[in-house]
Amino acid sequence: MRLVAIFQLCLLAALSSGCAVVMERPALEDLGMIGVMGFDYLNPRQAKIVVTLPEPSKEAKEKTQMYKTIAAFPNEALMTLSPKSEKTMSLAQLRVVLFSEEYARKVGIREVIENLYRNPAVGDNVFVAIVKGSVEGLMGAKYENKPEINQFLNDLLHPRRDTAFHSFLTIHDTIFRLHGETSDLDLPYLEQQQGDIQITKIALFKRDKLIGFLTDREGKINQAIRARLQLPDMNFTITEEDTGKKHVEIVVDFVTSDSKVKVHGGVEAPSFQIDMKIYARVLAYTGRRDLENPDEWVKVEKDLEHELDRQGLELLKKLQKLGVEPANLTDYVRAKYHGEWHKEMAEKAFANAKFAVHTDFVVIGFGTLQTSSIEPDSMLALGRNQGMQQALGHIPLQTIQMGN
Amino acid sequence: MDKGLIEKLNTFHVIFLVQNVIIGMNLLTLPHDMSAMGYNQWWILFIIGVLAQLTLIPMYLLGIRYPNQNLYTINEILLGKWLGKLSNLVLLVYSLLTIATVSEVYIRLVQTVTLPERTVRVPLFLLVCVALYIAHGGIKAVARFCILGFFATIWLVYYLQWGLQKGIFVHIYPLLNLSMFEVLDGLREGSPAVLGYELMLLYFPYIQHQKKALRHASIGLWISVATYVAVSFTSVVYFSEWQMEHLMYPVLNLFKAVELSFLERIENFGIAIWIFLILTTISAYLWAAKISLDSILEKRRAIYFVLVGLVVSYPWRGVISLKLQAFLFEHLVIYLGYLMVLWPNLLLVIHWIRKRLGGINP
Numbered sequence: 001m002r003l004v005a006i007f008q009l010c011l012l013a014a015l016s017s018g019c020a021v022v023m024e025r026p027a028l029e030d031l032g033m034i035g036v037m038g039f040d041y042l043n044p045r046q047a048k049i050v051v052t053l054p055e056p057s058k059e060a061k062e063k064t065q066m067y068k069t070i071a072a073f074p075n076e077a078l079m080t081l082s083p084k085s086e087k088t089m090s091l092a093q094l095r096v097v098l099f100s101e102e103y104a105r106k107v108g109i110r111e112v113i114e115n116l117y118r119n120p121a122v123g124d125n126v127f128v129a130i131v132k133g134s135v136e137g138l139m140g141a142k143y144e145n146k147p148e149i150n151q152f153l154n155d156l157l158h159p160r161r162d163t164a165f166h167s168f169l170t171i172h173d174t175i176f177r178l179h180g181e182t183s184d185l186d187l188p189y190l191e192q193q194q195g196d197i198q199i200t201k202i203a204l205f206k207r208d209k210l211i212g213f214l215t216d217r218e219g220k221i222n223q224a225i226r227a228r229l230q231l232p233d234m235n236f237t238i239t240e241e242d243t244g245k246k247h248v249e250i251v252v253d254f255v256t257s258d259s260k261v262k263v264h265g266g267v268e269a270p271s272f273q274i275d276m277k278i279y280a281r282v283l284a285y286t287g288r289r290d291l292e293n294p295d296e297w298v299k300v301e302k303d304l305e306h307e308l309d310r311q312g313l314e315l316l317k318k319l320q321k322l323g324v325e326p327a328n329l330t331d332y333v334r335a336k337y338h339g340e341w342h343k344e345m346a347e348k349a350f351a352n353a354k355f356a357v358h359t360d361f362v363v364i365g366f367g368t369l370q371t372s373s374i375e376p377d378s379m380l381a382l383g384r385n386q387g388m389q390q391a392l393g394h395i396p397l398q399t400i401q402m403g404n
Numbered sequence: 405m406d407k408g409l410i411e412k413l414n415t416f417h418v419i420f421l422v423q424n425v426i427i428g429m430n431l432l433t434l435p436h437d438m439s440a441m442g443y444n445q446w447w448i449l450f451i452i453g454v455l456a457q458l459t460l461i462p463m464y465l466l467g468i469r470y471p472n473q474n475l476y477t478i479n480e481i482l483l484g485k486w487l488g489k490l491s492n493l494v495l496l497v498y499s500l501l502t503i504a505t506v507s508e509v510y511i512r513l514v515q516t517v518t519l520p521e522r523t524v525r526v527p528l529f530l531l532v533c534v535a536l537y538i539a540h541g542g543i544k545a546v547a548r549f550c551i552l553g554f555f556a557t558i559w560l561v562y563y564l565q566w567g568l569q570k571g572i573f574v575h576i577y578p579l580l581n582l583s584m585f586e587v588l589d590g591l592r593e594g595s596p597a598v599l600g601y602e603l604m605l606l607y608f609p610y611i612q613h614q615k616k617a618l619r620h621a622s623i624g625l626w627i628s629v630a631t632y633v634a635v636s637f638t639s640v641v642y643f644s645e646w647q648m649e650h651l652m653y654p655v656l657n658l659f660k661a662v663e664l665s666f667l668e669r670i671e672n673f674g675i676a677i678w679i680f681l682i683l684t685t686i687s688a689y690l691w692a693a694k695i696s697l698d699s700i701l702e703k704r705r706a707i708y709f710v711l712v713g714l715v716v717s718y719p720w721r722g723v724i725s726l727k728l729q730a731f732l733f734e735h736l737v738i739y740l741g742y743l744m745v746l747w748p749n750l751l752l753v754i755h756w757i758r759k760r761l762g763g764i765n766p
Contacts, residue, residue: 003706004540011533014526092669120517123669124660172661173570179646328572335577 029056032065032087035150037074038098038135041106046070049077050136051089054150063148066140073115091122095154097171098135098190099128101203101210110208113174124172127157130203130210132191143195156197157188161230165219166202167326178208182334182346186222186326189213204324212322218315224276225312225327225357227259233283238303240287248287250304252280255364263332267345270333271354274312280304281365291366305361312357325350413611415620417547421607421688422624424550426600427631428685429509432678434597434632435639435654441590442645443575444582446636448590453629455591456598457622462748463601464618467608469755475605475747476699482754491747492700498740499693502599503686503716505733507531510682513653518675531682536713538687539694540706543607546687553680560674561631564638566661571641597632599741600685601625605748606692690716 032053040048052066067084071077078089097116099109109128116122131138139149146152159168166188167173177185185205191198202214202222214222220234231254239246262273282291282300289296319325330346330353337345413421430437438445470478475495480488511524511531519527538549582590604621611617639654642661651657659671667673690712697708724732 003710004537007533007537011530014529120656121520124657125663172657175647176644180644331572331574335574338578338581 026088030088031090032085033090033093035093036096036098036139036153037094038131038139039103039112040100040134040136041102042070044107046072047103048136050139051077051081052139052150054148064150068136074112075115075119091119094122094126095150096127096129096157098131100131100133100135104130104203104210108208110178113171113178117171117175122171124170126171127154128169128171128174129157129188129190132189138190138192138197141192143197156199162232163199164223164228164230164232165216166199181341181343182331183328184324184326186214204322204326206324211324221312221315222327224257224278225259225274229256229258231257236304236307238307240289240303243288245288249284250282251284252304253283255279255281261329261332263336267333267337267349269352270349272329272356274355274357276308276359278359279362279364282363297363301361301363305359308359308361309357313355316355320350320353323347323351412544413547413607415613416551417544418611418617418620419624420550420554421547422601422604422621423627424553424681424684425603425688426598426625426628427681428600429506429682430597431632431635432513432653432655435636435643435648436651438590438594439645439648440593441582441586443640445590446633446640448587448594449629449632449636452591452594452598453626456601456625459745460601460618460621460625462752463605466748466752467605467617468614471614472609474609474695476696478751482751482758489700492696494740495744496693496696496700498737498744499689499696500712500716501732501737501740503689505737506682506685507716508733510678514675517656518672532713532716535683535686535690536709538683539690540709543610543691546684546691549687550684553684556680557677560677561634563659563662563670564634566663567638567642567658570661571638573641575641596738596741598628602741602744603688603692606695
C-alpha cells in the first residue's frame with residue numbers, strides 16, 4: 001500500500017508541474033479559425049493565398065476577417081499570416097478550399113490538397129470548389145443579402161438535393177479520386193453573378209488539372225449514372241411525334257433513381273450497359289396528351305425514356321472525347337479484372353469503350369389538379385410538396401386517378 | 405490484491421481478457437499494414453482468425469494438463485530449471501517489447517494529433533503509471549478493466565457507417581485476386597494484429613471453468629476478428645488503394661468522415677477513448693512481465709512492477725539507434741509473438757515424450 005501512496009504522490013507531483021508552463025496553449029478565444037482558404041495563380045511555384053475567418057467580436061465592423069499572402073503551401077501561408085493577425089491561426093475549422101480556374105488549369109490542385117490532407121488538424125469533410133476569375137475577388141466582394149461568407153460557402157457546397165448535380169467532393173474524396181484507379185474529379189464551379197455566388201457548372205479534371213466543363217444538366221445525368229439516389233428537378237424539351245406538337249416542356253421531380261452498370265468484353269474494349277431506373281413526378285407539362293388516360297401516360301414515360309437515353313449517351317461520348325471519366329464506369333471493368341490494375345488501364349478502357357444506355361422511367365404522379373379542366377396547351381401548375389406518399393413506390397394508376 | 409493462486413476469472417473475464425488484449429494499437433493501423441493486399445485484405449483476416457483459433461487449441465490442451473501452473477512454471481517443469489528460466493526470460497523480453505511498441509505507437513499518435521505542442525515523455529510516463537496501477541490489482545483487475553474497456557469502445561463501431569455510406573462497394577471485387585504468395589504475405593502482415601491471446605496460458609490457472617476456457621477464449625478471439633473485419637471492410641470501400649498505403653492511421657480518417665449535428669471532429673474523441681484499448685493491452689502485458697520476473701527471481705514482489713514500468717517508460721529509446729529500434733519494435737517483437745503462439749506445441753510434444761518415458765507427474 002505504501003507503494004501505491006508513493007505512486008500517487010509522484011503522479012501528483014508530475015501533474016502539478018503543469019501549472020508552471022510559461023507558454024500556454026492558446027485558448028479557444030485566442031484562435032483564429034480559418035473557414036475558407038483560396039488559391040489564386042501567381043507563378044508556377046507560388047500562389048496568392050486568401051483566407052477568411054469569422055470575427056466573433058461584437059465591436060468589429062465586419063463579420064469576416066480576410067488575409068492575403070503569397071506562399072507555396074497552406075502551412076507556409078499560416079506562418080506568414082500569423083504576424084498579421086492578433087489571433088493564432090488554426091486550420092481546425094477549415095470548411096472550404098477554393099481554387100481559381102487559372103490555378104487549377106496551370107498548377108493543378110494535387111499538391112495543395114495533399115498538403116492539407118497530411119495535416120491532422122484539418123478535417124476530411126472540407127469541400128473543394130473551383131472559382132471563375134480570382135478567389136480574392138469572390139471572397140472580397142460584398143454580398144448584402146448573404147450570411148457571413150464562411151458560413152455561406154459551407155452551406156452552399158454542403159450536400160443538398162437541389163445542387164446534387166456535382167459530387168460534393170471533400171478533401172478525402174478529392175484524394176480518393178486523384179489517387180484512385182478509376183474515376184476522375186468533378187468539382188463545382190462557382191461564379192459571381194449580380195451580387196450572388198452561384199454553382200453554375202461542373203469543372204472536369206484530368207488527373208489534377210482542369211480541362212473542361214459540364215453543364216448542370218449533364219452533371220445531373222452523370223449523377224444518375226453514378227446511381228445517386230436523390231437528384232434535383234430537371235426539365236426536358238421533347239417532340240411528341242403522334243400529336244405533332246413540338247417543343248413540349250416537361251419538368252420532372254426525381255423521386256428516386258438508381259442505375260446498374262454491366263460490362264461486357266475485356267479491358268481493351270469494354271462495352272457498358274447502363275440501366276437507369278427512375279421514379280419521378282411530372283411537375284409541369286405543355287403537351288397535348290391526356291394524362292388521365294393510362295395509355296397516354298405510358299407514352300409520356302416513353303418520350304422521357306428516349307430523351308434520357310439520348311442525353312446519357314451524348315454525355316458519355318462527350319466525356320470519352322475529353323478523356324475524363326467522372327461517372328466511375330471503369331470501376332466495373334476493374335472489378336472483373338484479375339491482376340494488378342493501373343489508372344492508365346482505366347483510361348485506355350474508357351477511350352475504347354462502347355456504351356448503351358437504357359432508362360426505365362416511371363411517372364408516379366402528375367399532382368392533384370384535374371388535367372382535363374386545363375387548356376391542353378397551357379402549362380400545368382402542380383403542387384410540388386404533395387404526393388409524397390406516392391413517392392414511396394410505383395402506385396397503380398387507378399389509385400391516383402385525378403379529380404374524379 | 406493478487407496474492408495467490410485462486411480461481412477467480414469467470415466466463416466474462418476470460419472472454420474480454422482475450423478480446424481486449426488482442427485489440428490494441430494494431431486496429432488503428434491495420435488497413436495500412438495490410439495495404440499490400442489492396443482491396444482483398446478484409447477476407448484474409450478471416451484466415452488469420454482461423455489460424456489463431458487453431459493455435460489456441462494446443463494452448464488449451466497444455467493448460468488443461470497443468471491446471472494449477474502458469475506457462476512459466478510449466479516451462480520449468482518440462483524444460484528443467486535453467487532452460488525454463490531462459491525461456492521465461494525470452495517471454496519477459498517479449499512482454500516488455502510489446503508494451504513498448506504499443507505505448508510508443510499510441511503516444512506518437514496522441515502527440516501528432518491531440519498534443520502537437522508537447523513531447524511524448526510526460527504522456528508516456530502517465531500512461532504507464534495508469535497501466536501499472538491496473539496491473540497492480542492482479543489479473544482480475546485487468547480482466548475487469550477489459551470489460552469496462554470493451555463497453556467503453558465498442559460503440560465506436562457505429563461510426564463506421566459514415567465510411568460505408570460514402571464507400572464504393574465495387575471495390576470488394578474482384579474477389580480472391582491474389583496469388584498464393586500474396587496471401588502468405590498478407591498473413592504475415594496481418595497476423596501481429598491478433599496477438600494477445602497467447603497470454604491465456606499465464607492466467608489459465610486462475611480460470612474458474614477451465615474446461616470451457618477454449619470456448620470462452622474463442623468467443624473473445626472471434627469478437628476481435630469480427631471487429632477487424634468490419635474496420636477492414638469499411639476501409640476497403642471508403643479508401644482507394646493509394647490512401648490505404650499512405651495513411652498511417654486509416655481508422656483516424658474513418659472517424660474524420662463522421663458528421664454529427666452536435667459534435668465535430670469526432671476523431672479527437674476516438675483517440676482519447678482508444679486509451680482504454682491501449683491500457684488493457686499494456687496492463688495485461690505488464691502483469692505478464694511482472695509474474696515472469698517473479699518466476700525468474702523466485703520471489704513475488706510488487707516492486708517488480710516499478711522495475712518493469714521504468715524499463716518500458718524510461719526514455720532509453722532515445723539512446724539506441726533508430727535502426728535497432730525498428731528491428732526491436734517492428735520485427736523482433738512479432739517473431740517473439742509467433743514463437744510464443746507456437747511454444748505450447750513444443751511443450752505438448754515434450755510433455756508427451758516425457759509422459760511416455762514416465763518421468764512426469766504434474
